[in-house]
Amino acid sequence: MAARLSSPAETPYTSPERNFRRRVTWVVWCAGVAVLLATNLLHRHDEPSGPSPTSRAAAAPAPSHPAAPSHPATSSASPSNDRPAGKHLPRSAPTRLLIPKISVDAPFTDLAIDDTGKLQPPPAGDTNLVGWYAKGVSPGETGAAIIAGHVDTTTSAAVFAGLGDLEKGDKFSVERSDGRTASFVVDSAETFAKDDFPDNRVYADTPDAEVRLITCAGTYDRTVRDYTDNLVVFAHLV
Template identity: 50%
Template sequence: MTAQQSPPQPNTNPSRTVPASRPVGRGLLWAAGAFLLGSLLVYNSVDTSADPKLESHPAVAASPSTKAATRAAPGLEMPRSVPKRLTIPVIAVDAPFTELTIGPTGQLNPPPAGDRNLVGWYKDGVTPGERGAAIIAGHVDTKTGAAVFLQLESLKPGSTINIRREDGTVATFKVDSVETFNKARFPSDRVYADTPDAQLRIITCGGAYDRTVKDYVDNVVVFAHLASFKRA
């Protein structure tokens, strides 16, 4: 199961619309893409039959008081380039990316559940290494067993995350914090806040599994910042 909760709503399956975007790699576009990703994936755990439409979420300026406050060197950012492979050595993650797109009815298509070693990235959002917060999501498990982010919550501050990009570079991120949020109280403004430097959010399910709704009750979110980059 992947997935973070959208902002608390009295209706668990509200009517949703796709947000307008601004130029790729900045402010509203990455924030909208990030929100769209979470809005759908929360419904796509063991039971993937639900397919809600999406709602927009405005960009919010990052607060220096958050645990994921800017820690990268001033001006450290990369040009746009599609991510190709994610490696997290300490938890033995080595997985290719798939692009997540918006479907014909306004929903964001989740990563295929049939491939347990696959991570998703919203293709119209910020690419990892660009200024802003790039959003990545993946399953913690599927109907067939454990998946790519099974051990995501065991990451510690300082853990290294490497992303190989299409332009032949490798962006290295350092974990700032790993936090668990109840989906009913998911802090969207914080997770999707615009940032003045290159940051990363990796999101999956966590906590107890609710068999009634066929979903996990929590989300695990990794907050990380771009620490360095190099040619592959």
């Protein structure tokens, strides 16, 4: 089963600016959104050990959160044990995400896997908050760091409302608890169908320090109470 982000059980907020700004539907992520992470990130030799993700559970009628893949992601881009790491910073927790182009200036919260193997989302009540998978790669560290944030709640737009506007070459930064700032450049912003989500490409280990900004996208299907797609912004450390 492909990794994907979950979506709301309620009808999402729709701002009047959306149809003016684009002809396609806004990417939307609600209070039930969360991020999957390939288990190879849990077993990196330089990461603290974390709970072993379980296999996916069946979707519940209420808002659900994604389960971690049941098998480690692999990729031809994954470094071998004797391959030197690329440009990177030492491990340090992120404290703030800054994306000037879309006016994001948001603090971080830790995201953790629960005992069912699902990654818990950031609190839905704070529309200016992003989360990172704290037992995975930190932003700036070698590998693919995972950052998630709400775009909409049922009442208002939220921190990632403009994430779909990011393009190749756009820059953003992550302030870290060690006092350093990790600066990133966007490589691409791509939308994937949830039933055909490229786990390996998104979550596989990388020889350089990279970031994935992830949210939901596509149209909201009120019948299944789910969004059709996921938006992923790929970026690398500079």
